[in-house]
Amino acid sequence: MKQSGWRKPTPGLGIAEQLAQAGEGLTIPKNKALLACKRVAAHIGLKASDMMLLDTFGAFTQPQDWEEGRRPIVWASNAYLMEQTGFSLSALKRHARRLVDAGVIAFKDSPNGKRWGHRDAEGHIIEAYGYDLAPMAARAEEFEILFGHLKAERQLCARAKRQITIARRTIRAKIEIATEQALSGPWDAFTDAFQSLLDRLPKRSANSDWLFDLLERFNALKDKIDCLFADRDEAVEITVENTEIIAVQSSRNTKEMNPKGSNYEPHIPYTNQLHPVISNSSEHKEAADVVPREATEPPVETKQDNWSTIAKKPRGTVLDLGTVMQACPGFTQMARDLGGYIENWSEMHRVAGQVRPMVGVSEHAWAVAQERLGAQAAAAAMALIFEKFSDGEVASPGGYLRGMVEKAGAGELHLERSFYGRLSGKAA
Secondary structure (H helix, E strand, O other), rough: OOOOOOOOOOHHHHHHHHHHHHHOOOOHHHHHHHHHHHHHOOOOOOOOOHHHHHHHHHOOOHHHHHOOOOOEEOOOHHHHHHHHHOOOOOHHHHHHHHHHHHHOOOEEEEEOOOEEEEOOOOOOOOEEEEEEEHHHHHHHHHHHHHHHHHHHHHHHHHHHHOOOOOHHHHHHHHHHHHHHHHOOOOOOHHHHHHHHHHHOOOOOOOOOOHHHHHHHHHHHHHHHHHHHHHHHHOOOOEEEEEOEEEEEEOOOOOOHOOOOOOOOOOOOOOOOOOHHHHOOOOOOOOOOOEEEOOOOOOOOOOOOOHHHHHHHOOOOOOOOOHHHHHHHHHHHHHHOOOOOOOOHHHHHHHHHHHHHHHOOHHHHHHHHHHHHHHHHHHHHHHHHHHHHHHHHOOOOHHHHHHHHHHHHHHHOOHHHHHHHHHHHHHOO
């Protein structure tokens, strides 16, 4: 831009003018240009107040100003802009300069430094001096590409944060169990290492590379702890209730535990064919109930889950336990990490209660799900939610579970379809 002599030339002003010239050769709808800029505003250093001024500039322009061969120039007075934005004159100048430095507008100065403009009878700008928005048109495609990269980065960060959350909650639970049970091992060192990792959790945003590096460190610590749990003499079942950890000594001997270094597959009755789903025709029964096909003995009553009471629900859909576990490999792995097999629905319910706080489902929501769905259906639902949360398909596990309960109440919940759908996807 040819300087009039009253504004000191800077590299930023020169770049802004080059972008304005490039934007003059494009036809970009105003809304598209503004939206593209807003999506990346924070990344390019713009604040909400800057965008407020930019919106005011955009409202002053007309659609034909954004056509090829023209420039969307704003010559509104300072008084008008201050009235629309509520800025003081100094704030107005400061935000305008930040927009120029960010490369989204340019100054088009008149020889005397005044802003003014004229339109013809068709509304086209004949001559104007003021704030030039053409750089936004020039950078619209660039901003759209940048937004795609930012969106992918946010998804990676969200996935890393979810996995870090699960890892740290598992580590915390096992360290507390080891302390209460006085298990042999360097638990003080593990506690210090765990606290060191917690101290490194970002208080604000962090990039995905940093988060995945932190996740690797959490998982490395978790693997060391898992090795000690695998070597202990007795299996320990963990029940997590809010911040309390209740350890119950299992009657299983160590041979039932996952031997260190062995090839282990979950002890689940897998079949090559999916079991058919048997639906109950009664509309008055709870369609969401899931009951084990092979269960012929009453479930074992335990102190933690009061199984014999909550399992007495009307029978509806029948779903095979093996199918649930096949469709949820992440849940199956977590069950193994927590110290045991899932051989029946009672154990399935126990593990579901353990992973419940790991994905952020409240104790109240879990209690309501058991009451409304029945114990087996609630356990199967928790396995599905854990799997979807780990895969990034569910952002709010508690809300997702409440949605399941509501669907069940309306007779619209079909858990078996979800499990078979996941298996079909894996097979594909």
